[in-house]
Amino acid sequence: MVQSALSRPGQRERYDSKIGQIDWVFVALLIMLAGIGALIQYSVGGMSWEPWAYTQLRNFALFLAMALILAVVDLRFWLWMAYPAYAVSLILLVLVELIGDTRMGAQRWLEFGPVSFQPSEFMKLAIVLALARFYHERRPEDANWSWWLLVPALMIAVPSGLVMHQPDLGTAMLILLTGGGVMILAGLNWKAIAAAAAGAVASIPLAFFFVLHEYQRNRILTFLNPEGDPSGDGYHILQSKIAMGSGGLLGKGLGLGSQSQLNFLPEKHTDFIMAAVCEELGLVGGAMVLLLSGLIIIMALRMAALSHSHFGRLAASGAIATYACYVLINGAMVMGLFPVVGIPMPLVSYGGSVMLTVMAGFGLILGVKVHRYQELPKQSSMLANLME
Amino acid sequence: MAEMSIVFNDINKSQGVFTRRAFLMGGLVAFGLFALGGRLAQLQILQGGKYTKMSAGNQFNFRVIPPPRGDILDRNGKMIAGNRPSFRVMIETNEVKDINSTLDQVSYILPQTVAMRRRILRDINQNKRSVPTLIAGDLSWEDFSKVSLYAADIPGVVADMDQLRAYYHGGAFSHVVGYVSKINATDMKIEEIKPDADINLLHHPSFRMGKQGIEKSYDNILRGTAGGSKMEVDAGGKVVGEDGDGSIPPKPGTDVTLTLDLDIQNRAMEAFGTDSGSAVMMNIHTGEVICMVSAPSFDPNLFVSGIPTKAYRLLADYERKPLLDKSVGSTFAPGSTFKMATALAILDAGIDPEEQVFCRGGYQSGNRFFRCHGVHGSVNMRNAHKFSCDTYFYAMCNRAGVDRIAKFSRKLGLGQAFEGFEIAGQKKGLIPDEQWKREWFNGSSRARHLDPKWHPGETLSVAIGQGYVNVSPLQLAVYAARIANGMKAVEPHLVRKVGDKVIDHTREYADLGIPKAHLDIVRGGMWAVSNEPGGTGRTNSQLDLGPNIQISGKTGTAQVRGYDKAGTRKAAEWKNKDHGLFVCFGPSDAPKYACAVVVEHGVAGGRFAAPKAREIMRLAMIKDPEIQKRIVGPVSTALDKAALERGEAAGASDMPNEGLPAETPPGD
Known part of the structure; x- marks a missing residue:
């Protein structure tokens, strides 16, 4: 309908012009962030490419290529696959519940032959797509305040409940926050937001005593009083703070961080990598990671806002909301401002699953920008037709 | 295109909402990241010093x-x-x-x-x-x-x-x-x-x-x-x-x-053999304790890496108490060794030491007959020491009074803990007087049945070192030393040097203010005990170092229970036997060393305590270069020969069997 004056019909569908529309500055930011990550992986691996830095860089290269391919995939494909992807992810989550593999006390993994994966990772993206499609097909008023809101509420509640049961508090929280974020971005009534927030606060004590596991309760208690148990649960937080604090402005230098090199810092290459960054590269390094993350988030939101389709906007902003949650929660956790939940710093922390999820999300965001002029049909579901 | 407009409307509306909210979200995220940056600055800059220290504490x-x-x-x-x-x-x-x-x-x-x-x-x-x-x-x-x-x-x-x-x-x-x-x-x-x-x-x-x-x-x-x-x-x-x-x-x-001397200490331990008790020997001028043993003993090496419970119980539960330091931690009735204190009190009361008391085997006081261990006939103060005649002291003691006796025994070092003494565990023992009895009666329910008033009959027991009197071997050594040194308030010491710092014990001790005449009478009595025929300690007080080197002593045999009606001192069980005691000083003419020996349940002081004191004193004399010079007889020849062989003019030499003269003479 509304076509840019600069483009001829059909030109936008050509892959070469699509590639030209990819936001390469954004891609460069991703590469820089992953570069800092790999550098620290190299350092905490004992100034060696093995065991982490090499694998991390290889994975990043692979997933970046995947993201660039996803960036040129037509938005209609994303729209089409939104519900099926959600359904498959949900089924896999149920399967995890039934036949999942238990590792380190949590039932999170599914194994198919040589491949093992966590379906909860897929759900992070699937929930965004599904909600984006839902709101795409509803009227704006429905997003504000109507009975329709029960549908997205359930769409969020069921998977996050399943993940919570694994138990994986961090991922459940991410799904809940991302889903909630999409609902808010779609235009949820402020009163409803306030009510939900109040309800959440009110349910904290209930959740604390009846839903959380012993170890999760301990982590929260430890967070509230870290000095209470400096050798047990408080150890992680304390050692992380020592690592960061001792780094100072410019850091101890690559490979010279005693906290991370001598294993005082737990999970130094995964969840607590930010502490290693801050120890070895100082405040400058830590602020660099925060700045890059901030730029990525702001650019992604801008790209989302450019989209002509509601689906594109919501999908891209939902995907970046997931990433933002990762960054904020991980940062706060490492700095002792949030209880220890297993949430890594994407692209910087070592690990393939999380990188796959966020890179797929970035692919989607890039794609939304590439296809920003694309109008998407409203395919009302049978249920919707009946109700209207 | 009505439908279009609706679509546009729709789009515009939701786009507007989205844009506002996306702005809001961006702002929130930026705020969050800014807060994290602030927190980083707080940790790394403001609190950096604290965490740097903690990090170093971790690392090293x-x-x-x-x-x-x-x-x-x-x-x-x-x-x-x-x-x-x-x-x-x-x-x-x-x-x-x-x-x-x-x-x-x-x-x-x-x-x-x-x-x-x-x-x-x-x-x-x-x-x-x-x-x-x-x-x-x-x-x-x-x-x-x-x-x-x-x-x-x-x-x-x-x-x-x-x-x-x-x-x-x-x-x-x-x-x-x-x-x-x-x-x-x-x-x-x-x-x-x-x-x-x-x-x-x-x-x-x-x-x-x-x-x-x-x-x-x-x-x-x-x-x-x-x-x-x-x-x-x-x-x-x-x-x-x-x-x-x-x-x-x-x-x-x-x-x-x-201040201890290894050779003398070892000799004292040998002398005790299988007996139980304690010996303390000291320099009477400086208070340096040269020998201080408690028998039986134990091997302290057992405790270094941890003694097995069984072995410990075998030591702790033995009735002869090897773990207890009897020199300071046990108190005994001093028996007749106490008589010098009584004698000085009697002299202080103005009684003529030549006044005779007739001993017919005991003394009648009120309705009770107090036994003496023999029948001594007429005895003056000197002979009362020599024969250790109880009757003399029974007869005289109430003329001095218990308070005076207590005063003199305390002056001489009995019934007290010595403040500057270097090891813990001193027991004070007891020197009774009238005030003590009153207080004891008021303070203890056990004493309720007793009379709070002091009875003259009780003074009789005290006079011969029985009854309530209880002293430790260390106190007895100090007692002998103070009699020997001319009534100076010498205090015992154990440490001679800490590192290279010599601790000076040669200070002038306070004079106890006892007249020399009184002292000479008592010392004469003690000389008689060890050197005159008939003296209770004579047999076992001979050092065999010639006529110049003699010791003056006093034997004591302390009752540990009331004798039965037949009056027999013999007891079948070890723990019922009498304690044997001996105090002495020497050389008699110019005293330098004093010694006290207590043989726990050792039957008789003269027979069983005196020999141990003799061996200790003898070695001390031989090891002292100044005293050594005055020795005449076979030992002297041997000492001279040894000195000649080593090309020395006089003094230090070596006696193979006695482990002899040393670099530092005892007591200097």
């Missing part, structure tokens, strides 16, 4: 190097307590995956009993993971070489050398010097809160604490200051490197030189 560990404990030497610098190398094998818990299988491997080389295994596992659980736990200590050279050979193949097992406290003279010094042992939980709590406490040293597996005697009272001086090697460690406490510049060598403990 001071591995404690325990200081060698100071030696304890005799007055001539001969080693009494020192440190010896000890070979041991330890398990480094954090290097070991399976503790039990590792211990099994070690047990092929060094067999372990179940009890040992239990002990090792308990210690492993109690220790920090980074602290190695002892598997076996004090290994023989053979075992150590075997373990060293195989330990290399068993990860986490190390064989190395440690220093262990060693006491070189068996039981001779067990009570005075005491012993060290591993610190127990109670002591740990006390030590840990001391302002200068070194927690790391206290918890070190090699750390030992002084538990008795000098080892206890000079613990802080002997202990030294721990050093440390600065180690870089990882989170598991595993050492990854050493920082040589940051290491501090340990400061060894200070040596303590005692």
